Amino acid sequence: MTDAARIVRDRAGAEAPGLAIVLGSGLGALASEVEDAVRIPYGDLPGFPAPGVAGHAGALVVGGLRGTRVALLAGRAHFYGHGEAGAMRGPIETLAALGCEALVLSNAAGSTREAMAPGALMAITDHLNWSGRNPLIGEGGDARFVDLSQAYDPALLARLRDVAAAREIELHTGVYAWFSGPSFETPAEIRAVRLLGADAVGMSTVPETILARFCGLRVAAVSVITNYAAGMGAGPLSHDQTRAEAAKAEARFTALIAGFAEGFA
Ligand code: HPA
Numbered sequence: 001m002t003d004a005a006r007i008v009r010d011r012a013g014a015e016a017p018g019l020a021i022v023l024g025s026g027l028g029a030l031a032s033e034v035e036d037a038v039r040i041p042y043g044d045l046p047g048f049p050a051p052g053v054a055g056h057a058g059a060l061v062v063g064g065l066r067g068t069r070v071a072l073l074a075g076r077a078h079f080y081g082h083g084e085a086g087a088m089r090g091p092i093e094t095l096a097a098l099g100c101e102a103l104v105l106s107n108a109a110g111s112t113r114e115a116m117a118p119g120a121l122m123a124i125t126d127h128l129n130w131s132g133r134n135p136l137i138g139e140g141g142d143a144r145f146v147d148l149s150q151a152y153d154p155a156l157l158a159r160l161r162d163v164a165a166a167r168e169i170e171l172h173t174g175v176y177a178w179f180s181g182p183s184f185e186t187p188a189e190i191r192a193v194r195l196l197g198a199d200a201v202g203m204s205t206v207p208e209t210i211l212a213r214f215c216g217l218r219v220a221a222v223s224v225i226t227n228y229a230a231g232m233g234a235g236p237l238s239h240d241q242t243r244a245e246a247a248k249a250e251a252r253f254t255a256l257i258a259g260f261a262e263g264f265a
């Protein structure tokens with residue numbers, strides 16, 4: 001049990017949240033759907049990212065989402081903040097200590113596929129760790145040799161697809177490539193990772209998936225496509241564009257994740 005997990009239990013109750021959710025850039029609205037929400041600022045939780053680093057809200061929200069008890073992380077720290085691939089280790093260890101069984105990660109991402117336009121949702125089937133960094137570097141013991149051959153849980157992926165089909169939400173699937181950021185990629189880098197099988201590119205999620213698997217959490221992940229990747233679209237890339245496009249897709253994203261939570265045992 002981490003110190004942070006003890007604080008969460010004291011404030012939100014001992015009942016384990018079955019499902020944990022990390023909200024990506026511009027995707028904070030899901031937090032307002034949580035019923036009987038207990039909101040704990042990251043600043044109150046040892047090992048969580050310092051306020052400001054997290055970018056957006058920076059709070060852990062525990063409560064009910066469509067009848068399922070969830071722990072929602074509104075705000076994440078990125079590798080590009082301080083060069084630490086393990087920036088989200090404290091929160092993820094805390095989710096595991098609270099008894100969460102599965103983690104749904106989300107992010108804003110650029111598309112490398114013409115057929116996947118801005119506004120699309122993509123369930124991640126696998127990843128390319130293009131940054132070359134790993135949050136478990138320096139970790140001792142054999143548990144650090146984490147198997148990633150099914151990093152994104154096939155049953156959770158199937159559940160995402162079922163929920164999307166039932167709600168008539170178009171859901172692509174594909175491979176996510178992690179770049180360190182914070183600069184966007186070059187067109188040459190995008191051509192390279194396209195050849196290697198990337199469907200989307202972004203600056204998060206991969207280190208969290210590795211940490212979550214290390215902690216024994218099952219993982220599902222969804223990218224909200226906010227732009228065509230560098231060299232593919234019309235104009236320059238910007239974080240303003242990321243935020244604005246994520247906001248446009250947010251209602252569909254929220255419906256997908258809320259549907260995923262409903263009846264999650
Ligand atoms: N590249 C990296 N990260 C991103 C992008 C992108 O094109 N869009 C949103 N996040």
